[in-house]
Amino acid sequence: MSLIIASQLEPGFNDNLRRHASAPTVIEVPDAAPWDAARQADVLLIRPGPSWKAQRQAPKPDLWPGKLKWVYSASTGVDFYPDWLLDAPLVTCGRGVAADEIADYVLSAIYHHAKNLEGARVRSLSEWRQIPLGRVSGSTVGIIGFGAIGQEVARRALALGAHVTATRRRAEASPVAGVRLLPLEEVVASADHIVLALPATRDTQNLINARVLNRAKPTAHLINIARGSVLDQAALVEALDAGRLAFATLDVTEPEPLPEGHPIYTHPKIRLTPHISSNYLAVRERLFDKVSDDLSRFVRGEAPSDIVDAAAGY
Ligand SMILES: NC(=O)c1ccc[n+]([C@@H]2O[C@H](COP(=O)([O-])OP(=O)(O)OC[C@H]3O[C@@H](n4cnc5c(N)ncnc54)[C@H](OP(=O)(O)O)[C@@H]3O)[C@@H](O)[C@H]2O)c1
Numbered sequence: 291m292s293l294i295i296a297s298q299l300e301p302g303f304n305d306n307l308r309r310h311a312s313a314p315t316v317i318e319v320p321d322a323a324p325w326d327a328a329r330q331a332d333v334l335l336i337r338p339g340p341s342w343k344a345q346r347q348a349p350k351p352d353l354w355p356g357k358l359k360w361v362y363s364a365s366t367g368v369d370f371y372p373d374w375l376l377d378a379p380l381v382t383c384g385r386g387v388a389a390d391e392i393a394d395y396v397l398s399a400i401y402h403h404a405k406n407l408e409g410a411r412v413r414s415l416s417e418w419r420q421i422p423l424g425r426v427s428g429s430t431v432g433i434i435g436f437g438a439i440g441q442e443v444a445r446r447a448l449a450l451g452a453h454v455t456a457t458r459r460r461a462e463a464s465p466v467a468g469v470r471l472l473p474l475e476e477v478v479a480s481a482d483h484i485v486l487a488l489p490a491t492r493d494t495q496n497l498i499n500a501r502v503l504n505r506a507k508p509t510a511h512l513i514n515i516a517r518g519s520v521l522d523q524a525a526l527v528e529a530l531d532a533g534r535l536a537f538a539t540l541d542v543t544e545p546e547p548l549p550e551g552h553p554i555y556t557h558p559k560i561r562l563t564p565h566i567s568s569n570y571l572a573v574r575e576r577l578f579d580k581v582s583d584d585l586s587r588f589v590r591g592e593a594p595s596d597i598v599d600a601a602a603g604y
Contacts, residue, residue, distance in 0.1 A: 293589070296327030297335040299364065303578060310582055312589045328356030333588075335362045335581065338370035350374035360588065364577055366438070368598055369490035369517060376600040382584065385596040386438040387576045388568035392487075392515050393442035395567035399539040400426060400447075400483050402561075403511045424482075427451030432481025434474060434498070435488025435516060436464070443485055444469050455480045459493075459602070479505045483513060490517035491603035500525035503535060511537045515567045518544030523554065530559040541567040 292312065296319045297304045304316045319327045321339050328334065328351075336342070355361075355378040363383045368375065375381065402408075404424035412418055431447040433440040436458040444454045444466045454469045457477045464471050474497075478484055484506060488494050498512075499522040506512070512535060514521050523544065529535040538560045546565060554560055584594035598604065 293332040293359075293585075294330060295333040295335055296324070296331035298324050298337050298339070299335060303574065306578055307581065307585075310585055312585060314585070325351055325354060328353050328358045330357060332357065333360045333362060333585075334358055335364065336371070337364040338367075342371045342375075345372045346370075348372060350377065355379065360594075362581065362584070362594075363598070364581075366604075367489055367517060368604065369519070376598060380594075381598040381600070382594050383596050383598050384577055384580060387580055388570070388573045389438040389442040391569040391573055392439050392567045393446055395541065395569075396439075396443045396485055396513055396515060397446050397450075399513050399561070400431065400511070403483070403537055403539070404429065429453070429482040430455060430480050431483045431485060432456070432477040433469075433485045433487055434477060435486065436469075436471070437487065437489075439515065440485070440487040441466050443487065453480075459488075475502065475505050478502055478510075479507070481510055482507065483511045486512070486514040486516045486520055488516050488520055489604035490519045493603075494520045496520070496522045498522065498526075500528065503529045506535050508534055509536050511539065513539045513541075515541045518542045518546055527553060527557065527560075530557065535559075537561075539563075541565055 293314045295307065295314045295316045297307065297316055298319055298321060301318065304318055307314065308316045317331065322341055324334065324336055324341065354374055358378050360380045361375060361378045366383050366385045368383060404426050406423060410421055427450055430453040431443065433443055433454065433456040436456040440456060444456060447454050448468050455472050455477045456464065456469050457472060457474045472480065486498060497520050503525055526538055530538065536559065540554065540560060541563045542565055543554065548554055554562055580595065587594050
């Protein structure tokens with residue numbers, strides 16, 4: 291089977307894809323209206339971009355899903371696309387490709403907060419003073435959303451001597467030994483570091499709200515590498531200002547980026563990074579291997595990995 295793949299990924303990635311054993315025809319689609327490729331392509335390989343985001347509220351185009359057999363999202367989250375994207379015969383995602391990198395970011399945030407080396411830095415004799423340092427071993431990392439990223443965070447945290455609690459949507463056992471699965475509120479209440487690693491869906495909109503944040507320890511550190519929409523940001527700022535939460539590390543916000551002058555940019559208890567935790571360029575090879583392997587499965591008539599559940603939204 292020789293497939294026509296319409297790809298929004300960069301030319302180098304597409305050149306490598308042309309060398310796949312199934313000898314696909316790979317066409318580059320303009321970012322302006324990638325859905326137009328549904329007229330001629332079997333597979334649409336997409337990444338979140340401004341044109342998809344602008345279409346989020348727009349009605350489904352008449353041509354959709356057209357000739358498409360398969361839509362492949364390079365991102366794990368499918369929330370940056372319009373809902374009608376999922377109305378295709380098969381939609382899969384790049385789950386797991388960046389999980390290691392994001393887990394490393396989370397661990398770096400945890401150490402940064404716990405050890406506060408910047409705060410302890412001595413630049414003159416007058417600054418020579420002892421301050422208490424926090425701990426990572428013996429602390430509790432609470433993970434909300436226990437998928438590819440959450441599990442990588444858990445493995446690292448356990449290896450460093452931390453306790454790990456987690457919550458997930460489905461009533462299934464933990465795939466990582468040593469992790470205690472608990473209801474959301476108990477994870478929040480137990481944690482020194484609260485890690486948000488769940489998808490943006492109808493169910494998770496503002497899931498981490500004032501009521502949930504009220505359960506946190508006043509010394510807790512919240513880390514959001516998921517999506518801004520899962521966290522009530524106003525409630526976060528209130529909790530930090532009132533001393534009901536100690537610090538937040540945010541890689542994602544709602545909206546993204548925040549408008550100029552937004553208090554989160556300069557809040558002394560928030561460290562904001564510009565949605566970089568996935569270390570996008572560093573994981574390109576992993577994405578290529580995953581797409582390539584999925585393509586092989588597809589041409590053999592087998593299901594590719596990580597099929598998106600349209601009803602659940604991830
Ligand atoms: N910052 C970045 O650059 C970046 C990069 C990649 C991904 N992300 C975001 O991070 C999210 C997680 O990524 P992932 O790869 O770990 O995804 P994943 O493998 O799909 O895991 C998602 C986890 O969230 C859980 N979940 C879903 N709905 C929930 C709910 N209502 N309450 C509690 N848990 C819920 C799922 O539960 P079950 O296990 O029971 O299904 C699963 O454990 C993505 O959806 C994306 O939005 C951000």
